[in-house]
Amino acid sequence: MKIIAYIFYLLLIGLHMVIVRDVTSLLDAVINLPACLVLLVALYKDEVPVTWFGFLAGLVAAAGTPSRLGWYALLMAVLALAACFVKERLNLDSLKAKLLLVLGGVFIHNVVSLIINGADGFMLLLATSALTGAVYTTLVAWLFFLFKEGKLTVEKIKSIF
Amino acid sequence: MRWISNLFSRYWRNVHFISVFLLSLILILGGGRVTSLVSGAATAVFYTPFAEVKNTVVALSMVNTENRRLQLALVEATAKVVQLEEMEGENARLRAILGFTPPELYTLLPAEVISVSGDHVSLAAVINRGSSDSVAVDQPLINEQGLIGRVVSVAPNSATVQLLTDPTARVAVRVADSREMGIAKYQIGTGMILDNFPIQGSIKEGDLIISSGLGGIYPPGLVVGTVLSVERPEEEPFCRIRLQPAANFNSLEELFILMVAEP
Numbered sequence: 001m002k003i004i005a006y007i008f009y010l011l012l013i014g015l016h017m018v019i020v021r022d023v024t025s026l027l028d029a030v031i032n033l034p035a036c037l038v039l040l041v042a043l044y045k046d047e048v049p050v051t052w053f054g055f056l057a058g059l060v061a062a063a064g065t066p067s068r069l070g071w072y073a074l075l076m077a078v079l080a081l082a083a084c085f086v087k088e089r090l091n092l093d094s095l096k097a098k099l100l101l102v103l104g105g106v107f108i109h110n111v112v113s114l115i116i117n118g119a120d121g122f123m124l125l126l127a128t129s130a131l132t133g134a135v136y137t138t139l140v141a142w143l144f145f146l147f148k149e150g151k152l153t154v155e156k157i158k159s160i161f
Numbered sequence: 162m163r164w165i166s167n168l169f170s171r172y173w174r175n176v177h178f179i180s181v182f183l184l185s186l187i188l189i190l191g192g193g194r195v196t197s198l199v200s201g202a203a204t205a206v207f208y209t210p211f212a213e214v215k216n217t218v219v220a221l222s223m224v225n226t227e228n229r230r231l232q233l234a235l236v237e238a239t240a241k242v243v244q245l246e247e248m249e250g251e252n253a254r255l256r257a258i259l260g261f262t263p264p265e266l267y268t269l270l271p272a273e274v275i276s277v278s279g280d281h282v283s284l285a286a287v288i289n290r291g292s293s294d295s296v297a298v299d300q301p302l303i304n305e306q307g308l309i310g311r312v313v314s315v316a317p318n319s320a321t322v323q324l325l326t327d328p329t330a331r332v333a334v335r336v337a338d339s340r341e342m343g344i345a346k347y348q349i350g351t352g353m354i355l356d357n358f359p360i361q362g363s364i365k366e367g368d369l370i371i372s373s374g375l376g377g378i379y380p381p382g383l384v385v386g387t388v389l390s391v392e393r394p395e396e397e398p399f400c401r402i403r404l405q406p407a408a409n410f411n412s413l414e415e416l417f418i419l420m421v422a423e424p
Contacts, residue, residue, distance in 0.1 A: 011207060
């Protein structure tokens with residue numbers, strides 16, 4: 001059952017990369033769902049499965065760019081391990097702490113991705129893509145946490161409309 | 162063995178991370194063949210199903226757009242076909258009119274029917290010619306098929322025509338072959354009849370009935386209709402003759418007013 005959940009997450013990454021990513025992008029800011037998912041899984045799961053999940057998530061996310069496949073897989077695995085390391089040593093019970101971890105993790109991932117890609121205009125992309133993408137992804141994570149903690153439900157959303 | 166097991170569990174996570182690191186290193190240094198293989202497998206499993214869904218949705222969207230465009234084009238084409246059919250009919254009518262010559266001493270003034278009145282049978286029509294076109298009361302109207310009626314009232318730019326289908330209308334007629342005379346009129350329910358035709362008169366089905374010119378309104382020689390049936394009842398002085406009007410009073414469009422030609 002645990003493996004099925006991880007396969008579902010990987011399919012979710014595939015769905016995001018093929019369909020959702022372009023549809024939900026705002027200018028240069030895109031939701032970094034692979035990194036977000038790895039960080040969220042790292043918050044709730046053990047170190048070993050999270051490391052492997054990070055590695056596989058990196059493979060799936062970078063399947064479209066074979067030349068950087070290894071770098072992305074390694075980057076995601078390191079991100080997962082680092083998130084587990086932070087989770088073990090810091091108190092991440094509060095929502096703000098979790099969001100801060102997601103924001104920092106996604107931003108670092110975006111920055112390293114820019115370095116791996118060797119993109120021109122690094123400083124500009126840092127502001128227009130890496131930071132805005134991290135904030136955008138954190139908003140998505142915030143909605144996830146609100147749903148998970150029951151602060152936001154389908155009934156509440158329906159009552160607004 | 163226990164020592165090895167303890168050591169293994171102690172460094173368990175390190176073993177996993179080292180494995181992941183080594184695999185990543187293989188992918189980084191392995192060259193295009195390895196990465197292509199891995200990325201191909203990942204794409205086939207995690208991308209292709211969604212890509213197919215996406216392509217299907219895009220194709221459906223395009224088909225939908227194309228369908229709407231074609232529906233619009235179909236409506237436009239249908240409207241054009243109706244318009245062309247209308248023009249084709251008008252063209253045929255006008256061609257028929259081209260070969261039409263007025264009776265001697267008369268000229269033709271073309272007119273168009275604006276409206277037709279009457280419940281089940283057309284009794285009167287309004288045309289787009291009036292006193293400003295020198296139209297006057299009692300002027301006869303014809304079309305390429307035959308006699309239509311006469312003008313009964315005139316306004317500056319329009320005139321009302323009493324059609325032969327009005328039961329109060331009468332036309333002095335004769336049989337084209339035998340030259341025997343009678344009165345053509347219209348009866349509600351029966352249709353056009355030839356009245357006052359003596360029982361010993363010479364008439365048969367299919368005979369052509371034309372105006373005799375004796376009434377003073379219609380000039381002689383205008384086609385009124387053809388004989389549909391002839392009955393010769395005993396003990397009655399006149400035949401019962403039904404006529405088929407030459408003109409189709411249900412589709413009046415272009416008419417001609419017979420104007421007396423100026424010398």
